[in-house]
Amino acid sequence: MNHLPLIIKREYLTKVRNKSFIVMTFLSPLIFVGIFALVAYLSNINNDTVRKISVLDESGIFVNEFNSTPHMQYNMLSGIQVQDAKKIAENGEIYGLLYIPKTESLDELSKKITFYSEDSPSLSLMNDINNLLEDRVNTLKLKEAGIDSETIRNLHINISANQETFQGKETSKLGSGLKLIFGGAAGYLLFMFIIIYGNMIMRSVIEEKTSRVIEVIISSVKPRTLLLGKIFGTTLAGITQFIVWVVLIMVLMTVVTSLFGIDASAGSPSQQVLENSVNGGTQQIMQDVMLEINNLPVTNLIIMFILFFIGGYLLYASLYASVGAAVDSETDTQQFMMPILMPLILAVYVGFFTVIDNPHGAVSQVFSYIPFTSPVVMLMRIPFGVPLWQQLISVFILFATFIAMVWFAAKIYRVGILMYGKKPTYKEIFKWLKY
Incomplete structure (x- = not known):
């Protein structure tokens, strides 16, 4: 074992003096940071994209429900057929068309709403649209049943149980x-x-x-x-x-x-x-x-x-x-x-x-x-x-x-x-x- 320190020193110096080791030691962080900067830059570009969505609401239920944001602009259409609306959206700089037909019941309406686009929309976009539509339809459904939706919201209580160990230390979710x-x-x-x-x-x-x-x-x-x-x-x-x-x-x-x-x-x-x-x-x-x-x-x-x-x-x-x-x-x-x-x-x-x-x-x-x-x-x-x-x-x-x-x-x-x-x-x- 007397030679162990010498062997360790030799192995260490051989590795750190190797050209490929030196190059990768300094090049790897540059590559990592470069990829990070590129992803962050592309994400910023992606976030700056403004999506324009046309909404053809023949039911008249959602006229005042779609509010534009810096990254999402809604254009309400009226007085045209759905085929014409699809052509306008397809030929213009429109991301998609949300078609809400007129139906006899809310249950039927929930199955007939369609979103048209050039390609498959993102999950987050569809979740946002579906949540907005769902809230409005559920509110109307409660009114049909003679229930005040605002009263239900006011009566709803959110519970978040406190967490604590047996020794008395507080924790959180x-x-x-x-x-x-x-x-x-x-x-x-x-x-x-x-x-x-x-x-x-x-x-x-x-x-x-x-x-x-x-x-x-x-x-x-x-x-x-x-x-x-x-x-x-x-x-x-x-x-x-x-x-x-x-x-x-x-x-x-x-x-x-x-x-x-x-x-x-x-x-x-x-x-x-x-x-x-x-x-x-x-x-x-x-x-x-x-x-x-x-x-x-x-x-x-x-x-x-x-x-x-x-x-x-x-x-x-x-x-x-x-x-x-x-x-x-x-x-x-x-x-x-x-x-x-x-x-x-x-x-x-x-x-x-x-x-x-x-x-x-x-x-x-x-x-x-x-x-x-x-x-x-x-x-x-x-x-x-x-x-x-x-x-x-x-x-x-x-x-x-x-x-x-x-x-x-x-x-x-x-x-x-x-x-x-x-x-x-x-x-x-x-x-x-x-x-």
């Missing part, structure tokens, strides 16, 4: 959403980090093996030491690149948004909701958000994120390194990648479809202890409140499995690193473990 965002982001970040930098370790092993450099190194260094050095060195290089990405993306996004006046949230549903819920509504949302952020165990989240992030990556990195040692080219790795990726993919699915629904259920708990899925699943469970002893047990199992996996991976690494010209099978790799 936004709590689950914030916890889900953090857990999902943490799990997905680990998932991507493992895939990107695990492949980097695997390619590094394959390159040294094919160039026969490994034969010189292995003569003075034990395979296990070399394996650990590659894992730790590449990990440090990956963390360095990740930190540079975060810093550059934050700086570039600040510069781009200030220079070009891009509003990333313009036109988004959340932004529109906030604009509509002025004064008290917006203030209440902000209060709920701050309340939930204060209730989150931030220190616990950060510490456990680091531990699971490191443990999960090291575990999978040892598997990637052993695969790289077993093959001669990157194309030969495909048969061995599926068993490695399947637990990761399973962890993401379990996290999003099980933890979200019941973070303390049996399935969630079991997968948060299995070392190949615990980094993702436990990270998604922690924001919802997991006892510290469960977290510590999961961390212990994860790092213990990493140590055991390094022992197995080193056996594969020791034999496979000197094997050339033959594609190994699972049976042969199993034999290597016995050497």
